[in-house]
Structures are given as C-alpha cells and as structure tokens.
Amino acid sequence: MARAHSTAGSSSNSDSCLSGYDLDLDRAVDLIQKSGARRVGLQAPEGLKRALLALARQIEEKTGAEVIISGDPCFGACDVDMELCREVDLMLHLGHAQIGVGPDNVIFLVARMKEDIRDVVEKAAILLKSKRVGVTTTIQHVHKLDQALEALKERGIEGLLGPAGGRVKYPGQVLGCSYSTARALDVEEYLFIGTGQFHPLGIALATCKRVVIADPVTGEVSEIDTDPMLRRRFGAISRAGKAKRFAILVSKKPGQKRMELATRLKALGEARGLEMFLVYLDNIEPDRLLNLGAEAAVSTACPRVALDDAAKYRIPILTPPEFEVLVGEREWVEYRFDEIEELIFVL
Ligand code: SF4
Numbered sequence: 355m356a357r358a359h360s361t362a363g364s365s366s367n368s369d370s371c372l373s374g375y376d377l378d379l380d381r382a383v384d385l386i387q388k389s390g391a392r393r394v395g396l397q398a399p400e401g402l403k404r405a406l407l408a409l410a411r412q413i414e415e416k417t418g419a420e421v422i423i424s425g426d427p428c429f430g431a432c433d434v435d436m437e438l439c440r441e442v443d444l445m446l447h448l449g450h451a452q453i454g455v456g457p458d459n460v461i462f463l464v465a466r467m468k469e470d471i472r473d474v475v476e477k478a479a480i481l482l483k484s485k486r487v488g489v490t491t492t493i494q495h496v497h498k499l500d501q502a503l504e505a506l507k508e509r510g511i512e513g514l515l516g517p518a519g520g521r522v523k524y525p526g527q528v529l530g531c532s533y534s535t536a537r538a539l540d541v542e543e544y545l546f547i548g549t550g551q552f553h554p555l556g557i558a559l560a561t562c563k564r565v566v567i568a569d570p571v572t573g574e575v576s577e578i579d580t581d582p583m584l585r586r587r588f589g590a591i592s593r594a595g596k597a598k599r600f601a602i603l604v605s606k607k608p609g610q611k612r613m614e615l616a617t618r619l620k621a622l623g624e625a626r627g628l629e630m631f632l633v634y635l636d637n638i639e640p641d642r643l644l645n646l647g648a649e650a651a652v653s654t655a656c657p658r659v660a661l662d663d664a665a666k667y668r669i670p671i672l673t674p675p676e677f678e679v680l681v682g683e684r685e686w687v688e689y690r691f692d693e694i695e696e697l698i699f700v701l
Contacts, residue, residue, distance in 0.1 A: 372402070372405040372408075372409075372465070374467060374468055374469065375402075375465040375466060375467055375468065375494070376465070376466040376468060377448065377463055377464075377465050377466075378463055378464075379409070379412065379413075379463075381463075382413070382446050382461060382463055383413065383416045383417055385444070385461055386413065386417045386419055386444055387417055389443065389444055390443075391417075391419050391442070391443035391444035392419055392420065392443055393419060393420050393421075393422065393441070393442045393443050393444075394413060394417070394419045394420070394421050394422070394442055394443065394444050394445070394446065395421075395422050395423075395424060395435065395438040395439065395441065395442035395444070395445035395446065396409060396410055396413075396421055396422070396423045396424065396445075396446050396448070397423075397424035397428050397434070397435050397438065397445065397446070397447045397448065398424075398428060398447075398448040398449055399428050399429065399430075399448075399449045399450070400427060400428070401449070402448055402449050402465060405448075406423050407423075409448075410423055413446075419443075419444075422438060422441060422442060424438050426636075426637075427637060428447075429607075429656060429658075430450055430453075430529070430530075430531075430609065430656070431447065431450035431451060431452055431453045431456075431462060431609060431698075432453055432531075432607055432608065432609025432610045432656065432694075432698065433607045433608075433609065433610070434447055434456055434457065434460055434608055434609075434698070436457065436608060439457045439459060439460060442459070443459065444459050444460075444461065445457070445459055445460045445461065446460075446461050446463055447460055447461065447462050447463070448463050448465060449463075449464070449465045449493075450462060450464070450493060451464055451493050451496075451523040451524065451527070452523060453521045453523075453529075453609050453697055453698050454521070454609070454697025454698040454699055455697065455698065455699050456608065456698045464493055464494075464496075465494060466494060466495075466496075466497050467494040467495055467498075467570070469495075469570045469571065470498070470501065470570070471495060471498045471501055471502055471505075471547055471568065471570045472501050472502075472504075472505045473573065474547070474568040474569065474570050474573055474574075474575065475501070475502045475505040475506065475545070475547065475568050476505050476508075476509070477568065477573070477575045478545055478547075478566050478567070478568035478575040479505070479506055479509040479511055480575075481566045481575055481576075481577060482506075482511060482543060482545065482566055483542075483543060483564070484511070484541065484542050484543040485510060485511055485512060486511070486512045486514065486541050486542075487506070487511060487512070487513055487514070487541055487543045487544060487545050487566075488513075488514050488515075488516060488535075488536055488539040488541045488543070488544040488545070488563075489502055489503065489506070489513040489514065489515055489526055489544070489545050489547070490516070490526055490527070490528045490533075490535060490536050490544055490545070490546050490547070490553075490557060491526055491527065491528070491546065491547040491548050492527065492528065492529075492548045492553060493523075493524070493527060494548070495547050495548060495570060496524045496526065496527050498547075498570075499515060499525075499526050499547075502545070502547055502568075503515075506545075513545070514539050514541060515535065516534065516535030516536055516537070516538035516539045517535065517538055518535070519534060520532060520534050520695060520697070521534075521609075521694065521695070521697060522534055522535055528546075528553050528556065528557060530552055530553060530556060530656065530657060530658050531656060531657050531658075531692075531693055531694040532693050532694065532695075533556050533557050533560035533561065533691070533693060534693075536557045536560060536561050537560055537561055541563070542563060542564070543563060543564045543565075543566070544557050544558075544561065544563060544564070544565045544566070545565075545566050545568060546565055546566070546567050546568070546578075547568045547570060548567075548569065548570070549569050549570075549571050549572070551567075551578065552658065552661070552662055554567045554578040555578055555580060555583055556657075556691055557578075558578045558580050559580055559583075559584075559689055559691040560691045560693065562688060564577065564578075565577070565578040566578075580689075583661070584689055586664070587661070587676060587689065588686070590660075590664060590670040590671070590672060590676065591670075591672060591676050591679055591680050591686075593650070593670040594650040594670040594672055594676075594677075594680055595680060596649075597628075597648075597649035597650035597669070597670070598628060598629055598649060599628070599629040599630075599631075599647065599648055599649045599650075600623055600628055600629070600630050600631075600648060600649070600650050600651065600652060600677075601631060601632075601633045601643065601646055601648035601650075601651040601652070602616045602619055602620050602623075602630060602631070602632050602633065602651070602652050602654060603616075603633050603635065603638055603651055603652065603653045603654060603655055603659070603671075604616045604632055604633065604634045604635075604654055604655070605635070605636070605638065605654070605655035605656070606634060606635065606636045607636065607655070607656075608698045609694075609696065609697070609698040610655045610656050610694065611696070612654040612655075612674075612694065612696060615654050615674055616632055616652075616654045617632070619652055619654070619674055619677055619678075620632060622677075622678070622681055622683060623677070623681060626681045626682075628681075631648075633646065633648075633651075638653060638655055638659050638663075639666075640666050640667050640668070643667065643669065644668075648669060649669060650669050650670045650671070650672065651667075651669060651670075651671045651672070652671070652672045652673070652674060652676075652677045653671050653672070653673065654674055656694075657673055657691070657692040657693070657694070659671065660672055660673045660676070660692070661673065661692075673691075673692035674692055675690035675691075675692055676692075
C-alpha cells in the first residue's frame with residue numbers, strides 16, 4: 355500500500371517510476387479490446403501515479419479508448435474510485451490485488467517488483483532463531499515467495515505460508531488491515547519481506563511473536579520492536595480518557611466502511627455517559643475534524659489512520675479495540691490489533 359504523496363510528472367518520470375515493476379499491460383490492453391470499452395479509468399496509489407500519464411497514452415494509442423485518470427488519493431484495493439467506475443466502461447486499478455467482489459468493470463493489475471529477494475532473505479536467515487518460520491510479504495513481492503522459501507531451505511529453515519482467504523488473495527500475503535495468513539500458522543517466529551514498519555508491526559501485534567524484517571529495497575535486515583508503538587497507543591488511550599465528546603469516523607471507501615461496528619461503538623460509549631456522534635467521510639484528514647468540536651475520535655476506517663497518522667491530529671484517535679479498552683469492554687492484557695474482515699461487495 356503506497357501512502358507517500360507525489361504529483362504527476364513527465365513521461366521520463368513515468369518510465370523510471372515503473373522501471374522497477376512488472377505490470378501486465380498486455381493483458382489490460384487485450385481485455386479493453388475484447389470488451390470493446392470506449393472509455394477507460396486508471397487508478398493507482400500515489401507511488402505509481404507518475405506512471406499514469408505514459409500508461410494512459412499507451413492505452414489510448416493501442417486501443418483507441420479514451421482514458422480518464424483518477425486524481426484522488428488511493429490507498430488500497432479497498433479504495434476503488436466508485437464515481438469514476440460509473441463514468442467509464444472499464445477501470446484499471448493498479449498496484450493492489452482485489453478484495454472480495456467489487457464492481458464488475460474493475461480490473462486489478464498488480465505491480466510486481468522486479469527486485470530479487472534471495473540475497474536479503476539469506477541475510478535475514480542469520481537473525482532467525484527457529485527452524486520453522488512463517489513467511490509473509492506484501493503484494494509487490496508475492497511472486498518471489500518461492501525464491502524466499504528456497505533460500506531458507508538451503509539454510510535448514512522451513513518457511514511456511516499461511517493460506518489465502520478473506521481480504522487476502524495470495525498465500526503469505528499480508529495487508530495493513532489483515533494478518534490472517536500469519537495468524538493461521540503455528541510458528542514461533544515470522545519473516546516479513548518488504549519495506550516499512552507498519553506490516554511487520556501488525557504481524558508482531560496480531561500474533562505476539564517475534565518478527566524479522568528483510569527489506570529487498572534497502573537490503574537491510576532487522577527485528578521489529580513493538581514497545582514504542584505500544585507506548586504511543588497507551589498514551590493515546592489515556593489522553594482519550596479525559597474526553598467526553600467522541601466522533602466515530604466511518605469511511606465512505608467501499609472496503610473500509612464499517613457502519614455496523616461504528617453504531618455498536620456509539621452505543622457502547624453512550625451507555626458509559628459519553629457524547630458520541632457518527633461522522634461519515636471519504637479521506638480522513640486532520641482538517642476535516644477541526645471544526646466538529648470532538649475531543650477524541652475513533653476511526654473505524656483503515657487501521658493506519660489511527661496507528662500511522664495519529665501525530666497529525668490535535669485530538670487522540672483510537673482504533674475500535676482501543677476504544678473498547680477505554681470504556682472497560684476489553685482488557686489491555688494483550689494489545690488487540692485492529693483488523694478489518696469486511697470484503698467489498700457491490701450489488
Ligand atoms: S484498509 Fe487495508 S487494504 Fe485498505 S488501505 Fe488500509 S491497510 Fe490497505
């Protein structure tokens with residue numbers, strides 16, 4: 355999931371942006387031609403947006419269809435631009451694997467990172483303490499998992515992949531909001547192959563097990579430490595404990611919308627004498643909350659809103675399980691990471 359913000363650039367930027375990835379554009383062109391689509395939508399996370407102008411040009415040249423680029427931020431397959439879907443015959447959503455069943459005119463095109471992972475996995479094997487480890491990664495590296503298992507085997511380590519299912523399309527894949535492939539395994543340790551701290555933190559918090567990171571981009575290996583995050587979250591719950599008025603944030607994004615959960619939390623808070631109100635919005639940003647007068651918020655949207663972006667907000671933002679701790683509905687014995695089970699279903 356790409357979250358870094360960037361602006362669209364020139365075609366040379368576009369080429370360099372996609373040079374590290376394999377994108378099955380031929381399949382997309384084939385599908386556009388076979389479907390007879392005259393208008394095609396293009397949507398991508400910020401990290402791939404620089405490639406969109408060149409891609410749009412190629413698609414227009416090869417198919418004769420008119421291309422419309424989604425200019426809104428896109429954080430995952432949960433975040434299909436439904437408005438654009440209605441404007442076009444076919445939509446290409448780049449960089450993410452499908453979650454559940456979405457609009458039937460959307461084609462998900464995964465951007466597969468070309469970078470080999472063998473070397474970094476060999477390096478990470480030195481940090482692993484077990485002979486049986488769960489192996490996990492994000493969608494960009496899923497196609498290289500065989501390479502990882504082989505590299506581990508050569509060092510006498512059995513690598514296991516948890517099964518696909520629910521929001522997760524491939525064995526071993528994790529999402530920022532779903533660690534089912536890790537939780538399904540009976541192992542004492544995990545290897546996470548990928549960049550950033552959020553996913554390995556999620557695995558460690560969802561399983562309470564040790565996680566070693568192998569970053570194929572930097573070539574660095576490390577072990578995740580959950581303590582700083584847990585301290586921050588405990589601090590947020592304590593600050594929210596002083597609040598009397600809470601906003602429960604509900605996302606409009608098709609794969610982040612958890613209205614039932616939000617209404618349950620609202621009732622929970624009201625039963626404890628708190629003033630609770632529901633706020634329905636698309637992109638959750640600090641400015642949107644400024645004038646509402648809430649003293650604290652609970653985000654039922656992507657868990658990254660509360661866990662990754664908390665420092666941007668003036669008020670404490672909790673995840674649903676953290677709010678349950680606050681109102682005494684759940685004990686802080688073991689931290690419960692907020693995972694989303696809902697799929698996208700568009701009828
Ligand atoms: S809800 Fe899940 S899939 Fe969507 S942006 Fe967040 S982590 Fe990614």
